[in-house]
Amino acid sequence: MDLSYIINILGEDEFGELNPVSPPIYQTSNFYFKSVDQFRKAISNEKENWIYSRGNNPTINLLCKKLAALEGAEDALVFASGMAAISGTILANIKTGDHIVSVRNPYSWTDTLMNRKILPGFGIEVSMIDGTNIQNIMAACRPNTKVIYLESPNSWTFEMQDLEAVGKFAREKGIITIIDNSYSTPLFQKPLSYGIDLVVHTASKYLGGHSDTVAGVCCGSSELIDKIFQNEFLTLGGIMSPMNAWLVLRGLRTLPLRMERVSRSTGQIVTFLSSHPKVKRIYYPYHPSHPQFELAKKQMSQGSGLFTVQVESEDIAAIEQFCNSLKYWRMAVSWGGFESLIIPSCTFVRPGLYTTLPANLIRFSVGLEDPKSLIGDLEKSFELL
Ligand SMILES: Cc1ncc(COP(=O)(O)O)c(C=O)c1O
Numbered sequence: 001m002d003l004s005y006i007i008n009i010l011g012e013d014e015f016g017e018l019n020p021v022s023p024p025i026y027q028t029s030n031f032y033f034k035s036v037d038q039f040r041k042a043i044s045n046e047k048e049n050w051i052y053s054r055g056n057n058p059t060i061n062l063l064c065k066k067l068a069a070l071e072g073a074e075d076a077l078v079f080a081s082g083m084a085a086i087s088g089t090i091l092a093n094i095k096t097g098d099h100i101v102s103v104r105n106p107y108s109w110t111d112t113l114m115n116r117k118i119l120p121g122f123g124i125e126v127s128m129i130d131g132t133n134i135q136n137i138m139a140a141c142r143p144n145t146k147v148i149y150l151e152s153p154n155s156w157t158f159e160m161q162d163l164e165a166v167g168k169f170a171r172e173k174g175i176i177t178i179i180d181n182s183y184s185t186p187l188f189q190k191p192l193s194y195g196i197d198l199v200v201h202t203a204s205k206y207l208g209g210h211s212d213t214v215a216g217v218c219c220g221s222s223e224l225i226d227k228i229f230q231n232e233f234l235t236l237g238g239i240m241s242p243m244n245a246w247l248v249l250r251g252l253r254t255l256p257l258r259m260e261r262v263s264r265s266t267g268q269i270v271t272f273l274s275s276h277p278k279v280k281r282i283y284y285p286y287h288p289s290h291p292q293f294e295l296a297k298k299q300m301s302q303g304s305g306l307f308t309v310q311v312e313s314e315d316i317a318a319i320e321q322f323c324n325s326l327k328y329w330r331m332a333v334s335w336g337g338f339e340s341l342i343i344p345s346c347t348f349v350r351p352g353l354y355t356t357l358p359a360n361l362i363r364f365s366v367g368l369e370d371p372k373s374l375i376g377d378l379e380k381s382f383e384l385l
Contacts, residue, residue, distance in 0.1 A: 003187075006069040007252055011062045025246045026059045047229055055234060059242040063249050064217075067207070070186035070252075071199050073219035075226070077233055078245060082182065082202025083109050084238030085216030087118070089200050091236075092228040093176045094146050096123040101140045102149040103131035105157060105356070107180060107202075114149070131161040132292060138169055145173075150196070151180040152189075153296075155335070156308055156345075156363060158285045160292045163299050167195025176224075182206070182336075186219075187259050189300045198224055205336025206304065209251040209258050213244045258338075258368060262305035265371035269364070272375050273309055278382050280360075283308040305366035306335050313385055314360050316346050322385040323362065328369055328377040335365030340374055 001010065015024055031050040033039035042049035050056060060078055068076035079085040090113070094100065102114055113119060114126040129136040137148060148170050152160045163179070170177045178198045179191045185206045191199050201207060203215035218228060233239075240248075270284050282289060285296040286303025296303070313319060323331060329342045345361035366374065 001069055003070075003256055006066055007255065010069055011065040014062070015058070023059055023062055023246065023249060025242045026053075026057050027242050028057070029053050046234070047226065053242065054237055054239055055229075057242050057245075059249070060240055060245040063240075063245045063252075066249070066252060067186070067201075067203075067217050068219050071181075071219040072186075072190050072192050073199065073225075074222040076217055076219040077225055077229055078203070078240045078248070079216040079218070079233075080238040080240055080244075081214045082107075082180075082200070082204055082216035083113075084236075085200045085202075085218045086110055086180065087113050088228060088232040088236055088238060089178055089198055089218045090114075090119075090147060090149065092232045093178070093198075094119075094124055097144060098124055098146040099142050099144045100124065100126045100147045100149055101137055101145055102126055102128050103151055103154065103159065103161060104128045105154050105159065106149065106151040107155060107182075110149075110151070110180070130159075131166075132159050134162055134165045134169065137161070137166060141173060141175065145175055148175055148177045149179075150177065150191075152191075152299075153183050153285045154180075155183060155306060156283070156357060156361070158183075158283045158290065158306075158308070160285060160295050160299075162295060163189075163191050163194035163196055167191075170197075171195055183304055183306060184300050185255065185259060185304065187256060188263075188302045188304060192219070194299065197221070202336075203248050203251075204334065206255065206259065206262075207251055207336075208248045209255065209337060210247070211334065211337030211339060213247040213251070215240050215244050215248050259302070259304065261368055262366050263302045265369075265374070266303060266305045266307065266366045268371045269366060269375060269378075270307060272378070276382065278312050278385050279309055280312045281310040283310075304336075306363070308361050308363045310358060311360050311362065311385060316359060318385050319344055319346055319360060319362070322381045325381045325384055326377055328374050329364070335363075337365075338368045340367040340369055341365040 030052045046055040064076040127140045129140045177196045181199045182202045198220040201217045284307035343363045346359045349359045
């Protein structure tokens with residue numbers, strides 16, 4: 001199935017005789033039956049029938065089909081947020097007494113789930129390791145390790161894991177692998193093709209692409225997805241609304257265009273920054289200065305629009321001035337939307353919290369603006385730093 005077919009055609013002819021070009025938003029909680037027999041048959045398979053929208057809904061189902069096809073997966077589930085997808089997927093694959101091996105510095109709330117809040121309370125142990133070396137992953141696994149959790153690359157320091165090597169090792173050991181693939185989108189990296197079992201995304205970023213929706217997705221084999229659906233998905237109930245599914249579907253129509261533009265603009269901006277005297281270091285997986293550049297080229301087809309800059313100055317007041325004076329780059333959390341954003345680490349790094357990150361980092365998310373305007377804006381503000 002090619003990309004255009006998935007995005008424009010797949011599943012679109014299932015909405016009755018009116019042939020809408022844009023899919024209807026099935027804003028309904030439930031679906032009625034005209035006979036007890038129909039009702040009985042439907043209820044025997046909640047995943048395949050329209051019964052109740054916590055389980056299945058036509059607008060949501062269309063989105064699942066497209067996302068599964070984009071990842072090259074048999075099936076997908078969508079959730080109320082990326083975190084609902086991540087927590088539901090992890091919880092579905094562990095129980096009390098189990099052990100998880102996770103890469104260090106994953107998305108902050110994933111870290112909270114594993115190390116501070118939910119999992120420790122249920123007697124699940126997590127070893128956080130440097131996943132840039134497969135030996136660390138292998139050495140951390142124990143007889144009770146049930147999940148290896150990856151985020152490649154992660155979203156501040158852009159560390160990567162060798163997906164093929166991890167996939168092969170985990171399959172031999174019978175350990176489930178889960179990856180947060182939000183950075184690359186299914187367009188730039190296809191983890192299932194390297195033997196990873198389950199792929200999660202925050203669809204609030206590039207997949208939705210317009211900063212108007214919070215959403216998440218998990219893709220994998222029918223067997224693994226069905227296991228999540230029958231248990232954590234239906235019982236925890238963190239589902240996506242039909243309206244939000246429609247917004248993500250609309251976002252997907254332009255995903256290839258947006259990703260091309262973002263990747264190209266980011267290349268230009270990173271080139272500009274990498275030779276700037278006020279820049280100490282750039283963390284961008286698709287730049288030759290990245291220690292894992294060769295791995296990035298092996299398993300990702302392109303770099304996306306997120307990168308971090310360490311500025312030369314350690315003067316927080318000057319860094320604040322630089323950030324405050326930018327006109328095109330707005331200051332906000334999140335990333336992957338149409339708008340360019342920055343987040344300086346000095347907004348949240350403080351004694352006792354995130355002390356592994358220096359306070360002179362600025363994370364950039366490149367949007368769809370003219371890269372010349374974005375570079376010009378940076379040039380002007382650098383004069384203040
Ligand atoms: C890499 C990554 N994964 C997961 C999430 C969580 O997604 P959501 O905000 O949709 O819950 C985020 C959010 O910023 C993220 O950056």
